[in-house]
Every structure is written in C-alpha cells, then in structure tokens.
Amino acid sequence: MAEEIIRTKTGIQGLDKALNGGFPNGNMVLVSGGAGTGKSTFCLQFIINGASVFGEKGLYLSTEQNREELYKQASVFNWKLQELEQRGLIKIIYYDPTTGEGFPQTFNDAVEQFKPKRIVVDSLTTLIDSLLISGISDDKGFSLVQIAETVNPIPRTDQIVTKHVLYSLFKVLKAFKITTLLTTEMPEDGKTLSADGVSEFVADGVLVLHYVGVGSVDFRSMAIRKMRYTDHAKSTLAYAIEPSGIAIKESEI
C-alpha cells in the first residue's frame, strides 16, 4: 500500500483542494510571478494560516520588506502578525541585501532553535543576487562565487551559486521536514519560470501567479506548474486579493 502523504495546508480553500489536501510535507515550492502578482501576500498568508489555523510555527525570511513593512502589509488584511510573533508562533528574519550579512548562519540557527514547520524565503531572487555581490562563503570559509568561477568561468556563475544555495537549503530543510515557499521573479519573456532559470528544476514544486489588467478589470490566475509527490489540478485557478487575503474563485479557466 502506498505510504500516505502528510500535507501542509495553505488554509486557502480551493488551493488546498487543487493540491489534493495541501503541499506534500517537506516540499520546497517556488512561488513564481511578475511584479505585484501577490507573491508576498500569498507567502505571508501561508505563514499566518499555519500559525493561527493549524498551530504550526512559521519562519519568514524577508529580503524585501522589513519587519515594520510586514506588519503594515499584515494589518491591511487584519492578520495578527505581531501577536502571533509575540506568542512565539512566527519568527521574522530581515536579511538586508545591501550588507550581505547574516546568511546562512542566522537562518540556520533560527531553523535549528525555533524549529519551524513552515518557512518562507521572500525573495530567493534578491537573496541570490546579494550572495553573488557579497561573495558568500561556504561553511568552510571558501567563497562560493570564486569556487563557481573556477569551475565554470563567468556566464554560469549565478546558476552555480543558485544551485549551491538551494542544495544547502535543501539539506537543512529536508532533514527537518519543513515545507518551504521561495519567491522568484518570473521574466516577462516566459522562457523560464524563475529569475535564475535553474531553481524550477531543483524545487519540488512551482506555483505560477499571473496578473492581467484590462482597462479597469484585473484578472489574477494561479497554476500548479509542478508538484512532486502528489497529483494535483492541472487547470488554472482564478484568484482575487480580497480584504481577508487571497481567495480562489470557483470558476476555473
């Protein structure tokens, strides 16, 4: 008999249904989309629902919005981010991409000590960019960029660093069976599903968010482009950003 899969529910009805119950526990899922498609809102909702509905601890690593900005975004949807943080259910780490400090050590320490069931990295794109600029070292003190450049001069350096960062994240997250969302900017040309062009292959799943604005009407859709270890809906799901957050609309396209 097949082993039953443990699920991490998003708490967003319609999406959990489309995922046959939720993300398979421990999956690393890329949330891919253009500017303003709702990536951060979706990820924050995933962490908020995890804590408030399912009692699961969530770690939010942000390179985009600092703590105050995250509070502001949460309050728009009446989500009690600060309260859940004070109750020890949510931990926020702001990683300043301009200084290149605190990654991966602060993150690894938080994962080991806080023991989250859910993690968000918003955004993977900025994290990788800042690692490329700051010359991140591996755990033995070797510069990842230098290692990558010796292996493969310049053009593919970012892809090698991306893969290295993802695999080192993988190692930690898989060991602790943590379900993780990582946001990435999807290029307009549609040639790749992520800014770096490799993370969609490494990740267990890819969720693609689209936004089309025509006149005064806006239209948002979500597609489960890839999800290892589970069957899932193949059709596109229409969604809206409502006063209570992201909601899937019944009508599928």
Ligand SMILES: Nc1ncnc2c1ncn2[C@@H]1O[C@H](COP(=O)(O)OP(=O)(O)OP(=O)(O)O)[C@@H](O)[C@H]1O
């Ligand atoms: N209260 C709200 N009601 C409806 N829509 C909202 C509300 N607040 C924000 N939005 C919509 O959500 C969009 C921003 O969502 P979000 O910041 O999650 O997107 P993102 O994909 O993370 O963007 P970025 O690429 O800038 O990081 C806004 O552009 C707006 O269209």
Ligand SMILES: [Mg+2]
């Ligand atoms: Mg964002």
